[in-house]
Amino acid sequence: MSKSRFVVAKTGDVAPGTSLRVNAGGRDIALFNVSGEFFALGDRCPHESGSLCAGKIVGFAEADEPGKYRLVRDGEFVRCPWHGWEFDIRTGKSWCDPEKSRVRAYQTGVAAGSDLVEGPYVAETFKVSVEENYVVIEI
Amino acid sequence: MSIDVLEPQERRKSGGALQGLGVVDCDIHPQFSTPGEILEFLPERWRDYVRTYGGFYRQPLADTLSHPRMAPDVARADSWPPSGAPPGGDLAFMQKQHLDANNVEHGMLMPLNRGPGNQRNLEYGAALATAVNDWQIACWVERDPRLHASIVCTQEHTPFALAEIERCAPDKRFSQIMLPPKSLEPLGRRRYWPIFEAAQAFNLPIALHVGGINGYPPTGSGWPSYYIEEQHTNVQGMQGLITSMVIEGVFEQFPKLRMVLVEGGIAWAPPLKWRLDKHWKRLKSEAPHLKRLPSEYIRDHIWFTTQPLDEPPEDSDLLETFEQVGLDRIMFSTDYPHWDFDEPSFVAAKLRIGPEKLRAIMSGNARELYGLS
């Protein structure tokens, strides 16, 4: 099945370190800006369907032994707002149960408005302006 | 631009199994909209006391627990109302996010606010209990009749507790009496029996919501280090509570008493029943006042609430456990707005039972217990 590309937000709508819930093709999608890179995950936690957009964006806590705490990959995980399950924003995998519990990760890209006006993109809910850059999701 | 941002409360309302079934939520936590909201319900003497001294508990920190939680206000991250009130402190937001969205037909209020039963100053505890009870009616039940209040009281001074129960019990907006499981002595001890006698006389269930501060550590070997352990001690706390209630003979003495365990989980109950029965048989000469197997008292007198739902690797183990407890003794609860909230459709999907049994757990059992429409 061929994929559709959806224009979901202006790049400026999602500041680095934040998320935004968007809708594309009828799906709720959590759009994250990690230091200028955009990632898109299905918004529903696979556990009890909390909205990942409402979750805190955090780093990953590690320890080689008890009491030796270390934070890595700060800003690359989202904790579900309900039960705190951690998802890798880059892959959608849950850390606690990566095989069974993952959210779908969508391909994202950034495109200039001037290209979008011509291209095979679906802008469902807002008008594209040639002066801006946009986040595009493939579904 | 008009990016379509869904509000959190518009999330999925009913899973396949639920089919739009309305629910009775046996565990909703109302919060003061501002810290001062309760003051108007307190007499001047106790307003002054609180301003001057604050609460007074059997623990090192004056204003908070010594195991910091994993989320602010132990709340769902999406439950902070835009009004600036704390989670659970804004009825309109609660209605939108929870009561309406989850099709809650009745909700049992579980006010944990400031723990009147655990106040060391007993007179303040009694005044606070009265204030919290009046506040539940004025700020919640009167504004949304789906909500039902719980009578809080200070169980450590029986006359105060009885006075408060007698004051509130005739008001049908109160559906039960609420006690903290962590009392100064195990709740089955005779000093608390007058409260059970009153509950039986007024035909009100006793709700025991996990928590409380009694100065004792939550385990038999002292204070655990981490929240991950302390959170789990809700289980040992409930196990100890049942053990005390049954073995001290509360249900032999009060054959019509009904108790609701809130937020303690369920899966531990069958093994506890096996353990109580087995060892009571051997040691029954110490507790000859028990005329029946401990498990029989539990079966007849104790109701359980679902949240936090036990999540065995196999869903069928959950149902096996529930059946061992008795499907007519299990009532749905969410713990809204707390972080370990359970969504109705999730519980329904995990249970995998037919519509009649599901209806009983999601609403029917609670309707029957509390006499709800």
Added chain:
Amino acid sequence: MQVRMDHTIPAKGAAVGLFGGAAVDSDVHISVPSVKALLPYLNQYWRQQFLTRGIDRLSWNMTSDPPNAPITARPDRRPTSGRPGSDFSILKEKHLDVFGPSAAIANCIYGGAALHSEDMAAVVCTAVNDWIAAEWLDRDPRLRASIVVPLNNADLAAEEIERRAGDPRFVQVLMLAMGEQPLGKRAHWPIYAAANRHGLPIGVHAGSLYQHPALAGGYGSYFLEDYVAQAFGFESCVLSLVSEGVFAKFPDLKFVFMESGVTWLPAALWRFDKTWRGVRAEVPWVKVPPSQIVRDHIRLTLQPFDEPEGAGRLERFCEQMKSDEMVLFSTDFPHWHFEGEAALPISASSPLARKILWDNPRGTYPRLNALSPEIAA
């Protein structure tokens, strides 16, 4: 100290017993009859202290182990006088010769370990271990023992482990389920480090130092309540050992829960795993679900096995734990948990029985590896 190294047991002529010898009884109780019995094992200073202060006349029975309660000794195993478990001939004739285990691990639950004086507690523990070696282990080659250690000073406990580790008949270290601090706390780690050095599992037995009430609501009226609550104490041990990272720190260490009731564990782990998924960042050294850590590191002795008779919970336990390696056969002699010889709730000829009776104890206790396998044939 002379140590017998005769591992090819049972001795010739000994009864093979119910299980054909291929069995380890991982929890039998022996009992110090009186403080006076320890006097020969004390040095001059302590002997004089005990005599001049009348300490030798004290009982040091534990509140969590009342000697005359029906559960503490089955009538046919109760001596005509003295504490249950204090009579060697009853252990031998009524138990070892009947069940015929290749080895039985003797646990001496003794109040001396609960004394507030750290030094006196340590001295008593040393005396008890000497007494165990001389009065029990030397008398029957099937007997093994746990090292009794003071529970209020981990350094002194570690010293006692070092002192005793050279005697291979001591196969584990004995602690109680409920003490001053949760078992995972770092204060206990010198004990675990010493045990780990010598390949000794930590045996955690039901019991309480009563530094805290067994029920979180305070002290109840009946011993029965506290006995039931031992299982809650073990549940807290699971939480503490895993959350504190004891097994991250000591990956080879095993804990054996003795007289825990067993059947409470699966539900406890469903809950623990669930909580861990959300809050594991608080204890990032817990890198896999707690149930997996427990499966790898914690063992449970069989009796008492909390279930309605014939309920088949032992098989269900193994299914739910996804392991048939966690339960170790025990009788809890002379306690009264079963009638006759019905210590095993499954057929003795089943594959699971073989695991529980023989493979699992040997996999748990490195010092039992030398047990003669041909006995099993």
